[in-house]
Amino acid sequence: MSDKNKFKIPIGPQHPALKEPESFSVALKGEKILGVDIRLGYNHRGVEKACEERTYIQDMYLVERVCGICSHSHSTCFVQAVEEIAGLQVPRRALYIRTLVSELERIHSHLLWLGVAGHEIGFDTLLMYTWRDREVVMDILAELTGNRVNYGMNTIGGVRRDINPDQIKKVLKGMDILEERTKYYIEVASKETTVIKRLLGVGILSHEDALRLDAVGPTARASNVNRDVRRDDPYAAYSEVSFNVITDDHNDIYGRTLVRVKELMEAYKIVRQVLKDMPDGPITVKAPRKIPAGEATSRYEAPRGEDMHYVKSNGTEKPERVKIRAPTLANIQAVKHMLKDRFLADMPIVIAAIDPCFSCTDRLISINDLDRTKSEIVTWEGLRDYSIKWYKEKGIDFSKVEI
Amino acid sequence: MSMEENIKEGLVKNFSFLENKIQVQRPRRLLLDVDLERFEEVFEYLTKGLKFGHLIAITGLDEQDKLSFIYHMAQDGGIMINIKTSVPKDNFAIKTISGRFPSAEVYERELVDLLGAKVEGLPEGSRYPLVDDWPKGQFPLRKDWKTK
Numbered sequence: 001m002s003d004k005n006k007f008k009i010p011i012g013p014q015h016p017a018l019k020e021p022e023s024f025s026v027a028l029k030g031e032k033i034l035g036v037d038i039r040l041g042y043n044h045r046g047v048e049k050a051c052e053e054r055t056y057i058q059d060m061y062l063v064e065r066v067c068g069i070c071s072h073s074h075s076t077c078f079v080q081a082v083e084e085i086a087g088l089q090v091p092r093r094a095l096y097i098r099t100l101v102s103e104l105e106r107i108h109s110h111l112l113w114l115g116v117a118g119h120e121i122g123f124d125t126l127l128m129y130t131w132r133d134r135e136v137v138m139d140i141l142a143e144l145t146g147n148r149v150n151y152g153m154n155t156i157g158g159v160r161r162d163i164n165p166d167q168i169k170k171v172l173k174g175m176d177i178l179e180e181r182t183k184y185y186i187e188v189a190s191k192e193t194t195v196i197k198r199l200l201g202v203g204i205l206s207h208e209d210a211l212r213l214d215a216v217g218p219t220a221r222a223s224n225v226n227r228d229v230r231r232d233d234p235y236a237a238y239s240e241v242s243f244n245v246i247t248d249d250h251n252d253i254y255g256r257t258l259v260r261v262k263e264l265m266e267a268y269k270i271v272r273q274v275l276k277d278m279p280d281g282p283i284t285v286k287a288p289r290k291i292p293a294g295e296a297t298s299r300y301e302a303p304r305g306e307d308m309h310y311v312k313s314n315g316t317e318k319p320e321r322v323k324i325r326a327p328t329l330a331n332i333q334a335v336k337h338m339l340k341d342r343f344l345a346d347m348p349i350v351i352a353a354i355d356p357c358f359s360c361t362d363r364l365i366s367i368n369d370l371d372r373t374k375s376e377i378v379t380w381e382g383l384r385d386y387s388i389k390w391y392k393e394k395g396i397d398f399s400k401v402e403i
Numbered sequence: 404m405s406m407e408e409n410i411k412e413g414l415v416k417n418f419s420f421l422e423n424k425i426q427v428q429r430p431r432r433l434l435l436d437v438d439l440e441r442f443e444e445v446f447e448y449l450t451k452g453l454k455f456g457h458l459i460a461i462t463g464l465d466e467q468d469k470l471s472f473i474y475h476m477a478q479d480g481g482i483m484i485n486i487k488t489s490v491p492k493d494n495f496a497i498k499t500i501s502g503r504f505p506s507a508e509v510y511e512r513e514l515v516d517l518l519g520a521k522v523e524g525l526p527e528g529s530r531y532p533l534v535d536d537w538p539k540g541q542f543p544l545r546k547d548w549k550t551k
Binding site: 041046049050053211212214226231233234299323333 | 428429431432434456457458459460462464473475477479480481483485504505506508509510517528529530531532533534543544548550
């Protein structure tokens with residue numbers, strides 16, 4: 001194939017199928033991806049700077065809005081750092097409630113991912129099933145926290161809402177329903193031909209590469225990297241519950257799917273233990289408005305992987321510096337690696353498999369020929385005219401077809 | 404003796420200049436302050452010798468007349484070490500670690516964009532996270548940069 005057939009196709013930053021703006025510039029030779037440049041930052045809202053200008057309590061609500069899905073992850077990660085600097089002894093009951101909400105959030109996030117993954121591979125029945133079942137955990141979250149997302153559960157020194165026996169009953173009932181459903185999903189993920197054929201051997205990330213590229217979360221664990229902050233650097237009540245860290249050695253999207261569905265089962269297990277062992281007592285301690293000077297680093301296993309917050313205080317009511325490292329940023333190099341030398345058609349599911357989601361159909365395509373400096377914008381109509389002309393030259397006339 | 408104290412003692416044994424520069428903040432957290440001239444050898448020892456091989460992030464700080472950088476590194480057992488080094492604010496560069504840790508690339512670009520740090524050896528590529536037409540010389544995370 002001559003160099004003339006190499007194309008660079010930009011996908012994003014604004015795209016109807018994207019949840020967030022990000023831009024992928026894909027160099028192609030035929031169907032094969034030669035390399036991908038990823039441009040991020042379109043969603044940069046200056047949260048870290050904004051934190052320096054607000055009080056700790058305001059910051060907690062602000063960082064909760066870093067992510068619409070892992071909202072409890074960010075707020076917990078942040079308050080843990082602040083509580084460490086302030087030397088607060090958070091009541092055990094509060095730690096258990098944090099753990100409970102954390103696992104419920106993982107359940108809703110993993111079910112959401114399973115649906116998105118199903119959709120990306122054209123298996124929309126899976127999307128419909130998982131998103132219907134996800135409503136069970138969304139209802140539980142709304143019941144416990146008052147909200148489906150952005151729960152506002154944390155406060156510096158504990159949690160804002162207690163949990164009563166009625167709610168515990170409802171949660172347990174929900175877990176039973178979801179456990180049954182998840183058993184079915186494990187069956188689907190591991191035995192359904194559509195899933196296996198489409199995901200096995202796609203988006204490969206070897207164990208060595210996962211370590212070298214510092215991949216995190218289910219992406220790393222599906223490459224047999226046995227890391228989970230909940231076990232390795234326990235926070236909240238995780239040191240008091242028993243669960244398995246799920247790993248898999250398929251090193252591909254099939255493995256990532258298995259890790260996530262099996263993690264769901266572990267999450268139900270953790271929720272039951274937390275509810276059974278939840279100690280009585282207060283749910284918060286009084287926190288000072290001004291936090292003494294100091295610094296702390298907090299780690300948290302969010303559904304997508306390790307989240308890290310660094311907080312430096314200066315003795316005032318506003319922090320000196322807040323640094324947030326969300327898991328997707330850590331997985332970006334891994335995505336680049338997974339896409340190289342693979343087919344363009346695999347791109348949506350490969351990107352979705354680390355858990356931002358993506359699809360690459362568009363109504364406007366900009367084509368930059370790598371060998372020429374010229375670039376042109378081709379509209380949907382333009383593409384249609386081009387294809388009609390192309391077929392006409394080959395003796396087939398589509399121009400009379402009504403669309 | 405705890406694992407954290409062991410690490411601290413081992414470091415001081417190998418690098419006597421680190422005496423009084425290492426803090427065990429709490430179980431599984433160490434904080435280490437190292438001069439830029441000795442950064443590379445200490446970083447090498449920690450990442451290769453002591454297996455702090457997982458780069459979590461790099462935090463940049465504006466500390467009056469200097470810029471500081473904290474390399475957050477973790478071991479598999481859960482112990483995390485924060486390696487801090489500083490440079491004078493004007494025209495001093497740190498070297499990239501993206502050769503050894505490819506994931507550092509985005510973190511280092513962030514230091515360049517938001518703090519105005521200079522990172523030697525950073526591979527070419529699009530900036531992160533600010534927009535392409537962001538005015539030159541404006542670094543939002545510097546303390547003298549105001550949002551209003």
